[in-house]
Amino acid sequence: MFAQDSYPRINIMATSHNEKDTVKKVLVLPIIALLFLTSCLHLESQAESTLEPIPPTLSLIGQFDFGSGLIPEYRSVLQDLSDASFYSIEFIIADDLYHVTGSETIHYTNTENVSLHEVQLRLFPNILGGKMVMGHIKENGNVVTPRYSLNNSLLVIPLERSIEPKESITLSMDFDITVPQSVDLNYGVLAYADNVLALAHAYPMIAVYDEEGWNAEIPPQTGDVTYADMSFFVVTVDAPKKATLAGSGREVSRQDNGGRQTVRYEAGPVRDFYLAASPDYEVFTRAVNGVTLRFYTRDYLQAGAEFALDVAARSLEIFGERYAPYPYTELDFVSTPTHALGIEYPGMIAITHSILEPDNNYLEATIAHETAHQWFYNLVGNDQLDDPWLDESLAQFATLQYFTDEYGSAGEDGFRSTLAGRWSRIGNENIPVGLPVQDYSGAEYSGIIYGRGALFFESLREQMGREAFESFIKSYVQNNAWNIGTTEILKTAAEAQCGCDLSDLFKDWIYP
Numbered sequence: 001m002f003a004q005d006s007y008p009r010i011n012i013m014a015t016s017h018n019e020k021d022t023v024k025k026v027l028v029l030p031i032i033a034l035l036f037l038t039s040c041l042h043l044e045s046q047a048e049s050t051l052e053p054i055p056p057t058l059s060l061i062g063q064f065d066f067g068s069g070l071i072p073e074y075r076s077v078l079q080d081l082s083d084a085s086f087y088s089i090e091f092i093i094a095d096d097l098y099h100v101t102g103s104e105t106i107h108y109t110n111t112e113n114v115s116l117h118e119v120q121l122r123l124f125p126n127i128l129g130g131k132m133v134m135g136h137i138k139e140n141g142n143v144v145t146p147r148y149s150l151n152n153s154l155l156v157i158p159l160e161r162s163i164e165p166k167e168s169i170t171l172s173m174d175f176d177i178t179v180p181q182s183v184d185l186n187y188g189v190l191a192y193a194d195n196v197l198a199l200a201h202a203y204p205m206i207a208v209y210d211e212e213g214w215n216a217e218i219p220p221q222t223g224d225v226t227y228a229d230m231s232f233f234v235v236t237v238d239a240p241k242k243a244t245l246a247g248s249g250r251e252v253s254r255q256d257n258g259g260r261q262t263v264r265y266e267a268g269p270v271r272d273f274y275l276a277a278s279p280d281y282e283v284f285t286r287a288v289n290g291v292t293l294r295f296y297t298r299d300y301l302q303a304g305a306e307f308a309l310d311v312a313a314r315s316l317e318i319f320g321e322r323y324a325p326y327p328y329t330e331l332d333f334v335s336t337p338t339h340a341l342g343i344e345y346p347g348m349i350a351i352t353h354s355i356l357e358p359d360n361n362y363l364e365a366t367i368a369h370e371t372a373h374q375w376f377y378n379l380v381g382n383d384q385l386d387d388p389w390l391d392e393s394l395a396q397f398a399t400l401q402y403f404t405d406e407y408g409s410a411g412e413d414g415f416r417s418t419l420a421g422r423w424s425r426i427g428n429e430n431i432p433v434g435l436p437v438q439d440y441s442g443a444e445y446s447g448i449i450y451g452r453g454a455l456f457f458e459s460l461r462e463q464m465g466r467e468a469f470e471s472f473i474k475s476y477v478q479n480n481a482w483n484i485g486t487t488e489i490l491k492t493a494a495e496a497q498c499g500c501d502l503s504d505l506f507k508d509w510i511y512p
């Protein structure tokens with residue numbers, strides 16, 4: 001996520017940056033909309049799922065070609081993640097583009113070291129201004145009676161018999177989504193507006209089980225909403241043919257039926273499945289070092305999209321060199337009416353339409369920042385609600401490295417001044433970088449997580465020495481790829497490289 005604060009495109013020839021102070025979008029909470037969400041979430045009239053049942057076996061991944069979506073050096077991860085959740089989803093998008101029905105089967109394996117008595121899933125549309133109604137919820141083919149909580153954004157499925165470590169179950173369910181027709185909540189990540197359907201987090205998603213147990217809460221308006229493990233997705237989308245579709249992963253088949261189209265995607269390992277659809281989309285494509293880059297946007301925004309693809313291609317090279325290679329064979333960008341400048345998804349990035357317009361000051365930094373999230377959020381995951389600095393501050397620091405590598409010290413100084421600017425707008429207060437999103441005001445979230453948090457990594461580099469620091473970032477990414485990073489994992493990785501105790505530095509900058 002990258003929200004508007006003050007992001008000039010770095011003009012390396014200018015001594016003063018034409019920094020544009022902008023009014024941070026005030027997000028009005030339509031509490032009334034939440035009040036209208038009913039607690040009755042049972043869907044009576046939905047047709048039975050047409051999906052084939054998933055056999056309870058760990059060989060599911062092998063039945064599909066997920067390897068073709070990964071560059072060769074990452075393909076062995078398919079064996080390592082053979083216990084990851086496997087989603088089979090069918091979305092049917094109505095001609096109006098904002099009513100979506102669906103069915104889902106999840107092959108879920110208990111990868112924890114305790115037995116589980118229930119499984120928890122997130123129903124994000126119910127807290128993103130929309131409505132998600134569930135029906136026909138079954139465990140291993142048997143109807144179950146679930147519980148709902150967190151404003152109906154949490155579905156708790158009690159298990160008939162607890163599942164032991166390594167044991168698997170199959171969950172199946174139908175759902176019916178009304179997508180909000182405004183971008184008022186959570187930057188409009190889930191919305192049909194401006195002739196674009198942005199279908200984010202629009203399926204029942206398994207919550208993360210960690211040292212807190214099932215880890216689910218209502219996300220604050222300022223940050224990202226998900227915390228998810230790596231999973232595999234086979235998704236069929238039935239949609240009006242007038243809409244051009246952009247989905248996570250690889251498109252593996254397509255069929256036209258009159259005014260409708262059926263497109264199938266395979267995505268994985270990824271932390272989420274995202275789809276955008278619009279009758280207005282044109283597609284601009286670039287191939288770079290075995291990765292196909294695409295930008296889905298409006299025809300008149302082609303120049304901005306082409307520039308964005310240049311920046312993305314350079315970002316993949318720079319971050320690939322500095323951290324680890326980009327894992328997938330595709331990276332897609334879509335433009336949407338989101339209130340954020342950009343939002344990250346695995347192998348996909350949503351960019352707000354307006355910054356593609358000519359001479360926009362935000363585009364280059366936004367593309368670099370969102371591309372950096374492919375390493376910090378997707379490849380190495382984190383609890384985006386409790387540890388936002390582990391993806392946002394690192395993505396900002398990566399953006400600083402992009403400007404350094406691309407434009408030398410003038411680029412570095414220019415982008416550093418925007419980081420310092422964010423922090424100075426809250427008076428350079430020494431608020432810890434390692435707090436949950438909910439502990440910051442909107443201004444503090446921008447100043448600390450997007451400003452001070454990125455500057456911390458320069459202090460860390462100074463204390464560790466440049467060479468040890470560069471090895472540390474590489475080892476943090478490579479040793480935690482496909483897993484979840486934490487503050488302690490990051491600190492330990494840094495201390496291992498410098499052979500030093502960084503507790504005081506973390507006390508000064510990070511710890512509450």
Ligand SMILES: [Zn+2]
Nearest residue numbers: 001002392395
């Ligand atoms: Zn971000």
